[in-house]
Amino acid sequence: MSKVDLNLSMQSVPSFFGAPIGDIEDLSEKKIAVAGLFCDHFSQGEPGARYAARQLRYASLPLLANGLKISTPSNIIDVGELNVFPIEPIKTQSILEEQSYRIQQTGARLLALGGDYSLIPALVSGQLKANPDCHLKFIRISRNLDAAEILDTQKNPMNRSSATRQIAEFCGGASSIAMLGVSDLSSIEEYEYLSDGFVRSAHQLSKSLTGLSEQIVDDLQDQEVGVYLSVDVDVLALPSIRSNSPYLGTGLSPEQLTSLISELGKLPIIGADVTGFIPDLDLSGSAASLTVIEIIRSVIEAMSQESALCH
């Protein structure tokens, strides 16, 4: 056989989008630190979202992508899974906050993948600690409001059903919250709590996205604003994609969701997460994961855009 010039660079162990694997010292401004969240123990919904990071890494492999062209965004680094303590909520909250803070301190932005929404208040708290002068706007794309009253934080500090309310308290009230894609029936108390916030249903969003970003930050034009974007795959109206909320047939299509995320790219996104995805665990069962990978790609693109609005 004739010798041919072949690239001998080995394909590393699976990473998100085949991105370089790194740690805190590899992070800097303009970089996006993609981290896995191996924890789904504090929600009441179906478990399994802790395996999302594993499956999303597998779905990033061209081997499984089955001909789809998946290229690596140049500005991301896979920093592995964040530390969690699945049976110790207080310890988990504190260590997630610390890791989120340390990533933000490097100038890089955190994109957390996998796990469930109950972990996100800790990450947002870390972001706020790293940016004390910034007015943080929290945008959540989900079917649920998750703004129930906070009960006994000492006993159960991480709880999905009240996570939005927890975040609102960190960010200075419900006016800092934007809930997009809401389609489930939530309690009157939750709607009342978010009456100062920005709430749009999936039905409203499916009609038009024009001017949405401007409306979300309308009251903050003269302030230093940072946006945290939280995406839950439960917003998808696709029975083939399982999330830890029961499927009700309502929500957005994948195309509508990626368009919405792209619209939000006009805002200065300082951190993001994609949670709630319960993957099929078979090595070859990657169809749903490939859809979620494309949604994550749109989040990375939105984070990489130069902000057209706010400071």
Add this chain to the structure above:
Amino acid sequence: MPLRTAPIPRMAGHLSFMRSVRANFEDLSSGSLAVIGAPMEDSSNLKSGARFSPLAIRETSVYFGWYANPQFSNPINIDELELFDTSSINEQLFDLGDIPILGQTKSKADELITRSIEEVYKRNATSIILGGDSSIIAPVSRGIAEGKSAAYIQIGGKTPGTSNIELSQQTSAPLASLLASGKVKLKDTCILAPAENPSVEFIKELTDTSAKIFSSNQLNNMDSNEISDLSLTLSNRNLPVIVNLDLSSVSSELHGMSDKPVFNGMSLKLLRRVLVAIARAPIATLILTGHNPTVNGLSIVKTGQRLIVTALVGYLCSRLGLINDFKSNDN
């Protein structure tokens, strides 16, 4: 200070083989053991899925990560319930990732495999190749033999009807192609627990050249020193020794993952004993084939895979010189 200050859950993070260090060819030196994936599979196989084997084996091996994890001092060998000094594993065991063969033609994929193995072998490092199906054996052997010839130990797998096969002849027994290409000579061959009974002609050819063949029952009655002598004899001929572990060597009640499950194969204990014993000789590479993790649908851990990795852990600990008491291997 790294991002993580605490251990991560067992299945979380980057799934390298036994949580070993990810490395490049340049990081290897004499005494290193490199793990390489070769996710290649012949598309004519009806039970497709062998290409997922490196992923599945790495994933399962993470459960054995504490063998190579410095934060656990005094790890216990779960198989023999004895203390095991694994402190040097992290300096010797490296995961190089997968050979990038996706999208290549068969000939280019073969050449990539050959060149990757050459890169490891020329640094005097030994390797474990995670197949893939048996089509990787020929290119791996070319990378080791370097235009000369090599000794070959086949565990499980098919035997050729006869050794007198033309290279152009199609055969499903990898050994036949190796013999036809001259990369392996029949006298430098040893076959252990073949998946099917060999032909009368082939047995006679083996006996005439004093090559060795043993069934799983015969192996069961041999002690570890006798099994070690098989590989030591071959390596004493100044030939690099290639070992092919095909999962068809394992008895069918242990797994449902092989494309060719057989009755009367080796028990896990016997397989581990054989691997530990032959690893006393300087094996150039061990090629794992015949594993199809999708046969029964893979969950997070499949019992059979854990058993296979248990045997592989025995092999690599023996290869790295961490097992010295071979008497206990016989118990």
